[in-house]
Amino acid sequence: MINPLEKQIEDYKAWREQIASAISEYRDWLDLTGASDGLQDLRLYDMAESVRRDRLVLAFVAEFARGKTETINALFFSNYKTRLLPCDAGRTTMCPTEIFWDPNEEPYVKLLPIETRKNDDSITMLKRIPGAWTKLRLDTSSPEEMQKAFHALVQKKEVTLDEARALGLWNDQDMMMVQSIQTKGKVEIPLWRHALINFPHPLLKSGLVILDTPGLNTLGTEPELTINIIPSAHAVVFLLATDTGVTKSDMAIWTNYIRDRASKKIAVLNKIDILWDDLKTPQEVQAMIQSQVEATARQLNIPAQDVFAISAQKALLARIRNDDALLAKSGIEKVEHALAQNVVASKHAILRDTILVETSNMVKASRKTIQQRVAASRAQLAELNALRGKNREVVQKLLDKVSADRRVYEESVRTYTLSNQKVMQLGELLMQQLSLDRLDQMLDRSREEIGDSWTTHGLNQGMRKLIAQTTTLAEEITHQGMEIKSLADELYQLFHTKHGFEARTPPKLDMTPFLHSMQALVKTTDEFCSDPINVMTEKHFLVRKFFFSLVAQARAAFEAAHHDTHVWLKGLLAPLKLQIAEHKSQLDKRTESLMKIHENLDALQKSIEEAAAHHALLQSQSAALDQILLKLMKAAQTAAAAEPSKPATNETMGAPTLGTVSLTV
Ligand SMILES: Nc1nc2c(ncn2[C@@H]2O[C@H](COP(=O)(O)OP(=O)(O)OP(=O)(O)O)[C@@H](O)[C@H]2O)c(=O)[nH]1
Ligand SMILES: [Mg+2]
Structure with a gap:
């Protein structure tokens, strides 16, 4: 069964296709009417391509062991009927991991060695240097093989204090690190700095990018995540766990990285199954969950209805076993709804306010020109007709x-x-x-x-x-x-x-x-x-x-x-x-x-005929352009309808409403 998030993301892809094809039609129109100019054509091509390739980034940010990776498994990878990405107690995911689909390459896992931290190159920059990454091929026909490849995400190694310092990973406030140095003279650090997973999943093919992050320690050591990667995500899912409550480090992540930085965010209280108790009535259990939700909301200073209580583990299990009752009880579907509603809608708004406005403005400028041509050819026809019988x-x-x-x-x-x-x-x-x-x-x-x-x-x-x-x-x-x-x-x-x-x-x-x-x-x-x-x-x-x-x-x-x-x-x-x-x-x-x-004077009749034919041609070109403009405006209305808080107005589109796109000239 297709869930609301999948549906929204697929609809969103279809919507983008609609815009891209209207832009391509407009390019053809410009070419046909001889109005094409190189620079504008290039810009239109770029816009159509960027609409087609547009990506929607969903980041999972939280302290370690709150269940980020488990939630990703439950939301996106349950059809493999297994726990695809590694989850475990304690610190598991060791490096930020981006999961997406690039059709130009085969499925892979690419890993950036931690040593790249020793120079000043950013991750964004290093993404352009294939040689900087270790590449593993991903056999998507075998869940076991994939699990093996994904094991890289949790790999660690032991280094000396000096090496940890040189990598900027030494933290004397971290008790685990201090103890490890005292007992073993070495400290554990991640083997990899960043991971890229190219994976042919339907949602990823529709343009979704998932970003899984490790806990507070890594967020603090990789400023690019804080300054650039997380704020540019289209939505951030922040997780808390029922067993730990809202701890000091949860609060640090929330206030430092999410509260004011992320444009759209969803707070999730995970592991509610810990509160499930067969000796209590369902109402009693529900009341306990609700009271934790309210306490969480108070601490984060957000409304209680914005905190979603789930059990990621049971959701994954329910999907593996096709257990609808357990799935409903896990609460995961509410998260899917919220993501579908908010994230996709905000993305619609971004494209509407940028590319749709820019292309509509270009089309409207062309429309003015073609209308002027139509009016001038009409005037010329009238002028010629008036010369009949004159000397x-x-x-x-x-x-x-x-x-x-x-x-x-x-x-x-x-x-x-x-x-x-x-x-x-x-x-x-x-x-x-x-x-x-x-x-x-x-x-x-x-x-x-x-x-x-x-x-x-x-x-x-x-x-x-x-x-x-x-x-x-x-x-x-x-x-x-x-x-x-x-x-x-x-x-x-x-x-x-x-x-x-x-x-x-x-x-x-x-x-x-x-x-x-x-x-x-x-x-x-x-x-x-x-x-x-x-x-x-x-x-x-x-x-x-x-x-x-x-x-x-x-x-x-x-x-x-x-x-x-x-x-x-x-x-x-x-x-x-x-x-x-x-x-x-x-x-x-x-x-x-x-x-x-x-x-x-005998040439008059021929001139009139030519002028009439030219006038008819211009009128049909004008009508074709109106159809393109209508398509773009319909796309803008779809976007506005997807976003409840922002109705379609002339102002936001910077365009006339459908009613004023008169099809007559
Ligand atoms: N009981 C219960 N345990 C869960 C649930 N979700 C995750 N866990 C367990 O919690 C532990 C941590 O889960 P992960 O998904 O690895 O957590 P994470 O936030 O990705 O942690 P890091 O990768 O270390 O940052 C694992 O042992 C999971 O099995 C849940 O809903 N209920
Ligand atoms: Mg994890």
């Missing part, structure tokens, strides 16, 4: 008028060309300021502030310096953006008053998303620097790793700002440029056909 003098007068129009127009086009050059020059200066070279200069200065000692104090100072510089930069860029915009405004105004073009004011350059991302980095740094553990122990290794994770994020913020500014600049005069070209080709066409008729 050459009338034709001559019309020709004179068109020539006069052309002269005035050419003058305006000269003004446009000059101003456009100026806009391009200023734009280039603007882009240079957002270049990665510029960021590197800033980072160098902030590194100087930190020095070589890698203390939290230095880190704090360095980040403050960086943020001060980026704020000034954002202000300067906003100011220059206004200057460029005012040039563009003047041009739009000129063509509006002199040639009847549509009155338009292009949008302002908005640097607030950039500022927000930089401020978020300061907040993360503040939290890191004020965490007593980090201040007291002054883990230089960790501070250094933390700094490089921040650098990666700052780089991403700069790249995003660079991209947004580029898009803004490109879009600034693009509609005007298009209209200018359109208008010119109309004037040319009019002149050409009037000259022909002027030479030979």
Whole structure:
């Protein structure tokens, strides 16, 4: 039986296909109507591909032994009728594990050796270097073989204190480590730093990515998980266990890594089977579970209905044995419902607000152009029809008028060309300021502030310096953006008053998303620097790793700002440029056909027929484009319907409603 989560994820995949195919149709339309331009075509191709390849990341984060891996087994892998991923008492999963499906490769387990921690390369970067990983092939026809391969996830090794220190894994607050050094002179560390599992499961094929993480110790030693990987997950499942209650380290994980960092989160109270007691009535057992749920909710400071009580172990067992009563009792289906409702819906919203808005805007711009062409061809047809039975003098007068129009127009086009050059020059200066070279200069200065000692104090100072510089930069860029915009405004105004073009004011350059991302980095740094553990122990290794994770994020913020500014600049005069070209080709066409008729009045009938055929062709092209726009708008409505809290509005789509997409011209 298909569960709600599977259904939602499959529907979501179908929805993405629908968008991708509308984008492909639009590319074909542009090609057919001769309106395709290389850059736009590339962008559309990229968008269609990214919609097709879109992934939905579900992260399981909790202290060790709360049942993360068991829950993953129960939710996703029960059809193998066995416990596929290794679970055990105590610390089991030793490295963060990503499970996904990449159809371009065979099933595998790839493992990143723990020694890679000795240099500053991030996991994201290392993913691009195949040679850095140890690869095991995965035989998906045999659950036993798979279990063997997955055993790598729990592999450990013993190293000396010096080696543990060199890897940044030594923690003198960890009693187990201290004892181990005292008794054996060695300490256990994970063999692998990160694992990637390529696995052909239907949900993973639909774009789901599962991230299993080890407990607090690893979260603390791999800042990239905290700063980047967990916050970018589309949902985080946080687990607690009935037998332990909410411990101090559970709370540390919740407050430091999830509460304010994860956009969507689900709290799960696992192992409720421990409370099942045949000597009590079902009501009594239920009351006990409910009281634990309420206590948990109070401690996490969230509503009790947001805490899901489950038994992952019994859910897995129930699915292996096809025991529906046990499955219902395990509570796992409620988690599936919640994930289906929240996670997929929030993902819908992301695509709707990004790719759907961008493509719809492109289609709407094309729609305007094609409608102008239709209107112009209609006017030309009318003009030709009105010439029936008229003499050459009338034709001559019309020709004179068109020539006069052309002269005035050419003058305006000269003004446009000059101003456009100026806009391009200023734009280039603007882009240079957002270049990665510029960021590197800033980072160098902030590194100087930190020095070589890698203390939290230095880190704090360095980040403050960086943020001060980026704020000034954002202000300067906003100011220059206004200057460029005012040039563009003047041009739009000129063509509006002199040639009847549509009155338009292009949008302002908005640097607030950039500022927000930089401020978020300061907040993360503040939290890191004020965490007593980090201040007291002054883990230089960790501070250094933390700094490089921040650098990666700052780089991403700069790249995003660079991209947004580029898009803004490109879009600034693009509609005007298009209209200018359109208008010119109309004037040319009019002149050409009037000259022909002027030479030979008998040519009129043929010209009328040609103009009528051209008009009909443009009308059918316009209708085809309307169908594409309708498809995109329907997809936007589906997305809005999937997200109960956010109804479909004109504003969020930035588009007219279906009602105003009039199919007549
Ligand atoms: N009674 C009971 N035990 C469970 C349940 N879920 C998991 N366990 C047991 O708890 C232990 C830990 O489970 P895991 O899934 O390995 O926990 P984890 O959170 O992945 O732990 P790490 O990998 O060490 O971070 C295992 O022995 C499981 O069999 C449950 O619902 N009920
Ligand atoms: Mg585990």
